[in-house]
Amino acid sequence: MGNWKLNGSKTMVADLIKALKAPATECPAVAVAVCPPVLFLGQAQTLLADSSIALGAQDADLNSEGAFTGENSAIMYTEFDVQYVLVGHSERRTLHNEADATVAAKFAAVQRAGLTPVLCIGETDAQFEANDTQAVVQRQLQAVIDHCGIEAFNNAVIAYEPVWAIGTGKTATPEIAQNVHAAIRTFLAGLDAAIAAKIQILYGGSVKGASAAGLFAMADIDGALVGGAALIADEFAAIIRAGA
Numbered sequence: 001m002g003n004w005k006l007n008g009s010k011t012m013v014a015d016l017i018k019a020l021k022a023p024a025t026e027c028p029a030v031a032v033a034v035c036p037p038v039l040f041l042g043q044a045q046t047l048l049a050d051s052s053i054a055l056g057a058q059d060a061d062l063n064s065e066g067a068f069t070g071e072n073s074a075i076m077y078t079e080f081d082v083q084y085v086l087v088g089h090s091e092r093r094t095l096h097n098e099a100d101a102t103v104a105a106k107f108a109a110v111q112r113a114g115l116t117p118v119l120c121i122g123e124t125d126a127q128f129e130a131n132d133t134q135a136v137v138q139r140q141l142q143a144v145i146d147h148c149g150i151e152a153f154n155n156a157v158i159a160y161e162p163v164w165a166i167g168t169g170k171t172a173t174p175e176i177a178q179n180v181h182a183a184i185r186t187f188l189a190g191l192d193a194a195i196a197a198k199i200q201i202l203y204g205g206s207v208k209g210a211s212a213a214g215l216f217a218m219a220d221i222d223g224a225l226v227g228g229a230a231l232i233a234d235e236f237a238a239i240i241r242a243g244a
């Protein structure tokens with residue numbers, strides 16, 4: 001899944017989507033999705049109409065409609081064939097002060113619209129150094145479980161993104177990421193073994209074409225949420241191929 005963040009232009013959207021169609025077609029077993037900025041969802045919807053590449057959005061308001069200037073709702077995304085919505089990305093948590101409770105409400109709003117939330121969780125550098133990773137991700141998961149119930153994870157994806165690895169070039173090693181992914185699955189299994197077994201847990205944080213295969217080889221890493229490398233057609237194509 002490519003998260004384009006605050007990047008793009010009509011030309012870039014057209015060029016990138018055109019370039020991604022071939023690798024996506026070559027790798028039918030790999031689920032590929034892109035999350036452009038909201039302004040380009042309509043253009044992407046049209047360009048992806050004949051493609052297996054799914055469309056995602058980067059955020060959604062917790063309300064469906066109303067006097068919430070500047071916001072976009074999951075229900076609106078349904079008109080653009082959006083299937084996934086990121087919730088709780090670390091850039092939203094830190095730059096927009098989104099608390100766990102807000103993230104949980106957004107997760108619920110996405111599901112109310114019939115879409116699949118991609119719940120982003122992960123620890124900061126200081127929390128990693130303090131050995132608090134598991135406590136942090138469990139707290140972030142628990143907030144959603146408290147609000148929505150464990151059964152809500154029947155229709156959700158989790159993205160583990162250590163904040164210290166996002167946009168820094170410092171990818172977590174496959175072993176570090178695997179340890180956290182396994183702990184997430186074990187935590188969920190304590191509540192519902194079937195959900196824990198089937199939920200997709202993506203890794204995010206400086207994933208590149210060269211590092212993807214090593215990550216995907218790990219038992220509990222089911223894919224990647226990719227930022228910078230998702231803007232470079234050849235890099236994202238290499239990540240898609242690494243998943244095949």
Ligand SMILES: O=C[C@H](O)COP(=O)(O)O
Pocket residue numbers: 003089161165166167168169204205206207225226227228229
């Ligand atoms: O949503 C994507 C993540 O924040 C990873 O971004 P990055 O691949 O640029 O580190």
